[in-house]
Amino acid sequence: MNRKTFLKNLTATAAGVTLLSPKKFYGQSTGVVTSESKVRTSGSKKAIVLGGGLSGLYSAYLLKQTGYDVTVIERGENFGGRISTYTNSELGIVQDLGGEWIGENQTDIKSLVKQLGLELANANVSERFSLSKNNTDLHKISGPSIDTLDKVIDLHKSLGTSQKQGLDKINFSSYARYQGLSEEEIRSMNELYRIILGADLNQISSESVLDDLSALQSALKPKYQVKGGAEQIIQSLLVQLKGQELLLGETAIKVSQQKNQVNVELSSGRTIKGNLVVCTLPSAAVLEIKWTPTLPKDLIYSALRMQTGKISKNICFVKSNASLTNFFQHTTTAAETFYVSDLAIGQNVTAVTSITTGDKASLFEKGSERQKKNLMVSALEELGNFELVLEKPFYFHSFQKSTGRSGFVSLFPPGSFGIKDVWNEPFERVFFAGEHLALHTGSMDSAVASSIQAISKT
Structure with missing residues (x-):
């Protein structure tokens, strides 16, 4: 079944489903669903999803819609993967700490948001x-450099x-330099896009x-x-x-395939048995699993070539004032870039968010509370x-x-052309999805799109 046909059939199925309120949060506080919530149909098709991030949960949702009983296995302490939201209703503040932005033409994630009864804001x-x-x-x-970029983007x-x-x-960066962009312009693009x-860019x-x-x-x-x-x-x-088996704090260590059965x-x-597995784990985590039969060499090579960029978001609570509207500024400090979202502006308190990337992000991931505070104070003094x-x-x-993972955004260095292609076809009864495998990566839309592509082949 191709992607278009799958979506058409799914829409017809979902039309008869009454969506529950997203405020009735379920499954995040316990390692296993309660027996009261666990409603299984004897003899039904069974699927196993590795990874409880957006791609994993959406894959499980699609599988449920197509008639499967699903078990989701997440090694971390929470579901959501790279999506997390700080919410303080008393202060009137909402700030995403992971996946945050959605594009105008990212139709898959926009459709999901609408289907779940959620809303978008500019x-x-x-x-x-x-x-x-x-x-x-x-x-x-400069204007001439914008013209140059427009031409090479269109030519591509x-x-x-x-x-x-x-x-x-x-x-x-080297390519932009060859096209005539100045070092300052390249540095500006680096500052802009490294936060995504x-x-x-080098x-x-x-x-x-x-x-x-x-x-x-x-x-x-x-x-x-x-x-x-986004955590909504x-x-x-x-x-x-609800009614499916959602496991937290569990790690898949071995996947064995025999005829029409997969054991995890x-x-x-x-040991969990199913008819198929959808693996949404990062490529590095895929290599940590013992596969029987052995993972094909082209998948192993691709996984070894894939890299991930590091991003760390942290919040400073400051007194609200008019100058914070549309605030967005780069710094020379370890905290790098600061911005204020409209949703993070409360009546008296505003959450100013820093986005730190690369090696500097490791300072916030591994540093002590005192060290991190000192880094933020130094950055705020510059601002x-x-x-x-x-x-x-x-x-x-x-x-x-x-999550136990140090990298959070797919990164494709020079020499990586086509390395995602080998994951498009299933490995016997194992189907692969995840933000890193979508045609266009780095967004919540890519996580959703990869799930649709994978489940349409089951």
């Missing part, structure tokens, strides 16, 4: 990412495979960047946010999965005009602690 920072002549004062790139759409392979051999990609294939810039679904073209925070998507999916052995000693409030003026969040 992201006030979105104009920052528009490479247009109207924004030359924001991104410090007509390139053949061999030409794209050639572009893939050099990083984007988790790395400088670490990423020029083919990968141009492919994203020329795509309608690109993560580099943010437009909206989910009202109430996770909570709503968990509600829809867990670190706890339990000036901020009055810290609350007894605890900082909120530090660590995905590395909650």
Whole structure:
């Protein structure tokens, strides 16, 4: 079944489903669903999903809609993967600490948000990412350089495979330099896009960047946010999965395939049997599993080639004032970039969010509370005009602690052209999904799109 037919059939099925309120949060506080909630049909088809992030939960939702009983296995302490939202109703503050922005043409995630009864709000920072002549004062790139970028982005759409392979051999910074952009302009683009990609453009294939810039679904073209925070998507999916088995703190250590059955052995000693597996784990985690039969060499090679960029988001609570509206500023400090979302502006207190990437992100992931506070204070001193409030003026969040993974955004360095392609076909009864395997990566939309692509082949 192709993707289009699958979506058409799913829409017809979902039309008869009454969605529950996303406020009825389910499954996050316990390692196993309660027996009261666990409603199984004897003899039904059984599927196992590895990974409880957006891609994993949406895959489980799609499988349930198509008649499967599903077991979701998540090694972390919470469902949601790279999605997490800080919410303080008393202060009137909502701030996403992981996946946050949704593009105008990211139709898969927009459809899911609508289907779950959630709403989108315009992201006030979105104009920052528009490479247009109207924004030359924001991104410090001249009009002629914008014209040059527009031409190469448009040209990319007509390139053949061999030409794209050639572009893939050099990083984007080098390519931009060859096209005549100045060092200041390249530095400005680096500052802008590393907060989405988790790395400088000199670490990423020029083919990968141009492919994203020329795509309608690109993560580099943010437009909206989910009202109430992106974690509402996770909570709503968990509600829809009531009656399925949702496991936290469990790690798959072995996957064995025999005829039409797949056995997944867990670190706890339990074995779960199913008719198929959907694996949404990061490539590095895939290699940590013992596979029987052995994982094909082309998948192993691809997994070894894939990399991830690091992003750390942290919050400073400051006294609200008019200057914080549309605030967005880069610094020379370890905290790197600060911005204020409209949803994070309370009546008296505003959450100013820092986005730190690469090696600097490791300082916030691994540093002590005192070290992290000192880093933030140093950054705020450079920015000036901020009055810290609350007894605890900082909120530090660590995905590395909650997921056990150090990298959070797919990164494709020079020489990685086509390495995702080998994951498109199933490995016997194992189907692969995840943000890193979508046609255009780095967004919540890519996580959802990869799930649709995988489940349509089951």
